[in-house]
């Protein structure tokens with residue numbers, strides 16, 4: 001098992017270096033670390049404290065491969081062409097955006113090879129913004145917990161483009177839906193600073209458009 005030199009207990013360091021880690025080693029991840037990540041997810045807020053979530057830990061190669069087939073299909077049909085015709089986002093540039101695209105392509109091809117997936121599911125038939133707001137706090141907690149433990153992951157939702165097929169392949173019963181898949185493994189690369197635009201472009205004080213005066 002690879003030695004973990006990348007963990008951190010500093011929450012701000014974790015948040016500011018919690019990159020989408022798309023290149024993962026196939027080495028196994030101990031269940032005790034996965035349990036820590038799951039407990040971090042379960043610690044999150046949910047509307048009315050309803051906790052209507054289930055976290056499916058998937059290691060089964062056949063189930064992961066079945067979902068990867070749809071994940072790749074959606075890359076070929078939608079995501080790849082969109083990347084090819086999009087401008088770099090704030091805090092990025094053409095070279096960085098090209099590297100992001102190639103990492104997205106890599107994860108697409110190797111999605112099922114991540115040793116562990118956590119599939120975040122929620123009870124209810126109607127995935128919408130209100131429902132999502134009761135599962136994505138848990139998802140973010142789990143991403144940060146993985147980062148703290150030196151494990152790489154990425155929030156992925158692309159499979160929802162074929163949600164019925166993918167949920168059936170993963171054995172998710174009627175009455176529940178998957179909202180995110182977190183492929184988890186030891187990262188091949190390093191954690192590091194994120195590319196984001198200036199805070200003044202997105203944080204306002206009192207009047208829309210008046211930048212919050214952050215140092």
Ligand SMILES: Cc1cc2nc3c(=O)[nH]c(=O)nc-3n(C[C@H](O)[C@H](O)[C@H](O)COP(=O)(O)O)c2cc1C
Pocket residue numbers: 018019020021022100104107154155156157158159194195
């Ligand atoms: C709602 C949502 C869905 C996402 N789905 C995918 C996905 O299916 N595949 C993927 O590779 N990344 C996915 N991402 C990751 C984003 O592409 C990533 O957060 C963004 O590129 C910023 O990366 P960075 O934090 O490394 O700068 C998703 C992120 C969010 C918030």
